[in-house]
Amino acid sequence: MVRSLFSTLVAVFLASGIPSQIFAAPGARETLPTKEQIQFFEQSIRPILEQNCYECHSSKAARLKGGLSVESREAMILGGLTGPALLPGDPDRSLLVTACRQSDKDLQMPPDGQLTAGQLADLETWVRTGAPHPSQLLKQSNQSSSTNLWALQPVKMPVLPKVRNRRWPVSPIDFFVLSELEQRRLQPAQAATKTRLLRRVTFDLTGLPPTPAEVDAFVQDGATNAFAKIVDRLLESSAFGERWGRHWLDVVRYADNNDQQLPIFFTEAWRYRDYVIASFNADKPFNQFLIEQLAGDILAKSDRARHDELLIAAGFLMLGPKNFIQPDQEKAQLDVVDEQIDVTTRAFLGLTVACARCHDHKFDPVPTRDYYALAGIFASTATLSEQGGPGGIPWVEQSIGSADVVERFEKHQKAVDQLTADLTASRELHQRLPGGVEASELPGVVVDNLKAEIVGTWRSSNYATNFIDKDYVQDANEGKGRKSIRFMPTLPEPGLYEIRASYEARFNRATNVPVVIQIGKVAHRLTINQREVPSVDGLFVSLGTYELPPGTNTSVTISTEGTKGFVMVDAVQFLPMDRGLGMMAKAGGEMMMSATNRAKMRPDDVSMMDALEELKLKAPTKPASVMAPREGTVKNVNLRIRGEPERKGDVVPRSTLSVLSKSVPPPVFKDDSSGRLELAQWMASSSNPLTPRVYANRVWLHLFGRALVTSPDNFGRMTAPPTHPELLDFLAARLMEGGWSTKKLVRELVLSSTYQMSGEWNAKAAARDPDNTFWWRANRRRLDAEALRDSFLSVSGSLDRSAGGSSLGGVAPGLTAPALNLVTNVEQNVRRSVYLPILRGQLPELLQAFDFPDPQLVAGARYVSTSAPQALFMMNSPFMQQASDAWALRLSTSKDAVVMAYAQAFGRAPTEAEAGAARDFLAHAGGQSRETLSLFCQALMSSNEWQYLE
Amino acid sequence: MKPMSTPISRRQLLRGCGCGFGYLALSALLAEKFGNVHAASPLAAHAPQFTARAKRVIFLFMHGGPSHLETFDPKPRLVVDQGKSLSTNNVTSDNGSKILPSQFAFNKHGKSGIEISEVFPELAKHADDLCVIRSMHTNGQDHNQAVLKLHTGMEAQLRPSMGAWVLYGLGTENQNLPGFVTISPSPITGGAQNYGSAFLPAIYQGTPIGSAGMPLARAQIRNIKNPRLNPELQRMQLDYLQGLNRNHLEQAHQDAQLEATIESFELAFRMQSEAPQLADLTTESEETLKLYGINEQPTDDFGRQCLLARRFAEKGVRFIQVSHSFKWDQHQNLKRDTARNASEVDKPIAGLLADLKSRGLLKDTLIVWGGEFGRTPTAQGADGRDHNPSGFSMWMAGGGVKGGHVHGATDDFGKAAVVDKVHMHDLHATILHLLGLDHQKLTYRHAGRDYRLTDVYGRAVTELLA
Secondary structure, rough: HHHHHHHHHHHHHHHHHOOHHHHHOOOOOOOOOOHHHHHHHHHHHHHHHHHHHHHHHHOOOOEEEEEEOOOHHHHHHHEEEEOOOOOOOOOHHOOHHHHHHHHOOOOOOOOOOOOOHHHHHHHHHHHHHOOOHHHHHHHOOHHHOOOOOOHHHHOOOOOOOOOOOOOOOOHHHHHHHHHHHHOOOOOOOOOHHHHHHHHHHHHHHHHOOOOHHHHHHHHHHOOOHHHHHHHHHHHOHHHHHHHHHHHHHHHHOOEEEOOOOOOOOOOHHHHHHHHHHHHHHHOHHHHHHHHHHHHHHHOOOOOOOHHHHHHHHHHHHHOOOOOOOOOOHHHHHHHHHHHHHHHHHHHHHHHHHHHHHOOOOOOOOOOOOOHHHHHHHHHOOOOOOOOOOOOOOOOOOOOOOOHHHHHHHHHHHHHHHHHHHHHHHHHHOOOOOOOOOOHOOOOOOEEEEHOEEOOOOEEEOOOOOEOOOOEEOOOOOOOOOOOOOEOOOOOOOEEEEEEEEOOOOOEOOOOOEEEEEEEEEEEEEEEEEOOOOOOEEEOEEEEEEEEOEOOEEEEEEEEEEOOOOEEEEEEEOOOOOOOOOOOOOHHHHHHHOOOHHHOOOHHHHHHHHHHHHHHHHOOOOOOOOOEEEEEEOOOOOEHHHHHOOOOOEEEEOOOOHHHHHHOOOOOOOOOOOOOHHHHHHHHHHHOOOOOHHHHHHHHHHHHOOOOOOOOOOOOOOOOOOOOHHHHHHHHHHHHOOOOOHHHHHHHHHHOHHHEEEEEOHHHHHHOOOOOOOOOOOOOOOOOHHHHHHHHHHHHHOOOOOOOOOOOOOOOOOOOOOHHHHHHHHHHOOOOOOHHHOOOOOOOOOHHHOOOOOOOOOOOOOOOOOOOHHOOOHHHHHHHHEEEEHHHHHOOOOOOHHHHHHOOOHHOOOOOHHHHHHHHHHHHHOOOOOHHHHHHHHHHHHOOOOHHEEE | OOOOOOOOOOOHHHHOOOOOOOOOOOOOOHHHHHOOOOOOOEEEEOOOOOOOEEEOOEEEEEEEOOHHHHHOOOOHHHHHOOOEEEOOOOOOOOOOOEOOOOOOOEEEEEOOOOEEEOOHHHOOOOOHHHHEEEEEEOOOOOHHHHHHHHOOOOOOOOOHHHHHHHHHHHEEEOOOOOOOOEEEEOOOOHHHHHHOOOOHHHHHHHEOOOOOOOOOHHHHOOOOOOOOHHHHHHHHHHHHHHHHHHHHHHHHOHHHHHHHHHHHHHHHHHHHHHHHHHOOOHHHHHHHHOHHHHHHOOOOOHHHHHHHHHHHHHHOOOOOEEOOOOOOOOOOHHHHHHHHHHHHHHHHHHHHHHHHHHEEEEEEEEEEEEOOOEEEEEOOOHHHHHHHHOOEEEEEEEEEEEEOOEEEEEEEEEOOEEOOOHOOOOOHHHHHHHOOOOOOOOEEEEEOEEEEEOOOOOOOHHEEOO
């Protein structure tokens, strides 16, 4: 009994990853509890007490049973009617323990059950180590104890620990791992087989499986540096950036739209995504990467050669979800600043500084003043567009584009202009031909200008040949801002509608005609460029898809505020969409003009219009504006009492985090710049202990599946400290020694014996360290959503490896909703997953099902969940059917489909039994037909061998 | 006491069960990784923190903000002062707009004599089961904010939905079905956030069935059907797959993840037959269909939703939401549209209450009815009311609440809650309390702190408990 209890005890300790400090407790009875001890209490002891004892032995109880309260350490020591319940350091004489052991038949607690062996062991350990309790800390100042936080101590290159096994370690990393193992009488597993190792490293570095040829070559290469050659090849592959760039995009909450409430597209965000990928491929030093993202726009001013890249990098600050409907400008800015502080401090420093917006950080040494010192830096940065106004994009943008891009674009534009002019001229020539398209011929609810509410003087005209019903109106290019037209449909039913406006393009028209779509109380603002021929049949431009209430709660107002050139207003169409799954198919740009209406146009015009459409499809890259912040009005902000914008405290001068001021002196903040560059340099300084530790920990996580600090975005006091603090410091120091190179660090890690261990099971080791906290073997890891999808596409031969570019397929800037189209089209999209549109609120199905993180949140580590919807996806989704069909087609020409399938899927030959089982299945399920082969392919794709990396 | 995870390995268990992988609960690895409270099987039913009065929730969401003044909160003063100006706190509608009397007559119902407007003749027959809260108030002047407040406790930031919290707190009783379903959810005003899990593990998110506006008869759980294979052939394929997986597991020795994946396929296969069966209402008697107003208008669609909700409840699904799509936003046509909306839901809801009662399910099923806010006592335009988050009505029934009870009151005009006010946070705390969960202790550690549905607010309104 005693023995088994002891072994459980050890197991429990190892399982909870409790650091060894906690064992050092006897004699430490009078000292203050360590943070690990408090954490142990909070995680393991308090729940036991709350769940089992509080009902009768706390302030919750109507009457304290036996006069005993277990709510505080003092109360337990004081005890109840039967004496002291707790004698710190001595479990055998603590009645609390005796009762829970239930060995004394007169004293058995809890009355209606029994603690598990693990809980009992925890309780005994807790008492033995002096019953450390948070109440002991209350007397102690919170501030002073938390400055001792391990993560804030300077990074020091640790001395290599001594180990007994001299043959296993090949890298300093192995010494740190082995030393911990040996202390626990554990041994590292054998090296993984070559096939498994290749599969592991190929997925880890590129997110793709190795090809059968790559497997063969590696297996046959007997050279001692065979593996190193593989690693170098993978590091040089462009797929490395696509894989590791995506890891970073998780951290920076990358998305292609704002948020679900106001899903305005970030049409240029993809440039930031491509910048991230390129940076990893170029092995940009991480400290430089940091500075570019925080202050690229400032650096761009003086670096013409890298001007665009640097501007794009600063998009980092822009990607957060923003509340554009917030009417209070100041509050809106403070919210943006808050989001920027949150992402910046968690992504780079692993500190949750945003917790200090309303009060001093409860656990970490971040006073509210520090928060507002940082807030001043971001508040001196322009993120939200100052002009704003109707039709304006609500965030700051800056132009990019090299000379030749501009030239190419202008040349194309000239051709478009010429053709448009011809078309217009032709139409003008034939203006007297019967003109208007009849509203009744069009689907949905069409409100013509004749039925709209008109403000100001507009001129009726039927000069153009392309308009709805009798006429259209134009503003005569005068009285700007005093004219508007409001279209109010009566909608028969609530539902999703695509809203479209009709006009005819012409050169003298305005390019920024403001439109306000008012739905109940929410206003969506956008602009129309009336020099561009409308994309739907040359008649309509889509204003997006919206959920509309029935009746007359919706209006579309077109006005002339701030426009230059003529504004033409004709009609607005509300096109209802079927809201079934796979909806939208019939909607969108495909809807052709009815034959009647088309017939009204001259054949010449029709063909010119078609030619114009075709030409526009071939448009070269447009010199773009990108989301990038700008230096704003430099100011220090007032502290806000309880975070409330209107309750102002002192003005806090801009600064960096005070707790680090000794190790990394704060820079001087000047009056003529926000201080972002100075902040970035301070964060990237090699004496900043957080930045390299946080980043090294992230790199480890992506290669080993569990980080050394398991909460990679939070190194604060309330999270578990590193399992291997010296190893973490070694990696952080090594990162800096290597010039902050990601690739060098990755290389060193994967060439270690630690990385190359097999996942071999070992009962003895598992009993001591069931969670493999100390790395006695490789962890089995589930492929993440992108690796799953990319491997399906890759093995089935359908993967499109083209890199970069917009994922939104030419959505107009500023538009909000027709995102459903894009997501539906994802099924047809066979590019790597990193290039799929990432829309907040509408993630591609496979990504959503397989734990892709919510892109509104900083997510350094992903959850791994296993659920029935995932299995349903594997079994029944059109995506899986397409992929397995494609693979079956690819296999159908091979001599032995089963052998080939195993080679492509797993890089190995099937065993005899496996080949037999496969053939049996094929025979029973319908023979060698491609349909049956597809079922076999789908089974392999769904199998655990595919989904898990050994 | 809480059942603890079994000390014997899953593998031994599997062997013991022969070929059946039928018992094992769905599991995820995240437990120990992210330190949450449920170690082995996060969806397995676990005991509440204290004795629960309700085992499950059916939330009838009236999207748009039904007018309390036309439904559950009679205000004679509106007739007396008709046409007079009344300043409202509403930022967008004109201050000083005119008082508009209720468009409907109120009558006393049941032994309790609760006053309910004439738009709910069928529901009124259940007055003695209703616990009407006339003093609700919330945050959020527009639909987006208020709907998110109602579903997630926060009007702007991304937070887990109420159903996800409940599933996290209690798990679910039927492992063959999702533990949290939302029938015909709206794709807007919060959309998937209203049933999302935010930073809670994804397994706690709601499973949507259909979406607003889609006839329920066509609604399905995603990928629930294989368009090509008959069940025999698919079973054959699955047997082949599971054979591969078992061999793989054999080599791996113990591995909870691998076992969980194997089990997830079995669960999915069972769900494939169970979920469509559940959605198939043809097995219900003619009488039952009639009770819910199915196969007649205007009640057919909502009747189907309510009946489906009962079928889920019966099968042990923990949290079921039914949404009456974005129809309750009467800025105009107050009278016509309120009457129309009510006529669509009245009989189905009454049917649901009667049906649950006759099956003995009402006593441990908590029904919650309401929208994101109420409406102003003053007119907007000639025939409408604007949003009003300061005072409105919701009701609960079944699951441990007082029947035939009215709680709290708004002022004489119905402008704001003044007596025994119940904030949305309080409602959340109360719902959790009825389920045996302490809203202050149902927490999840994320980004450096513990989060809860009620943020730092909320009080369980124990006065409502039976």
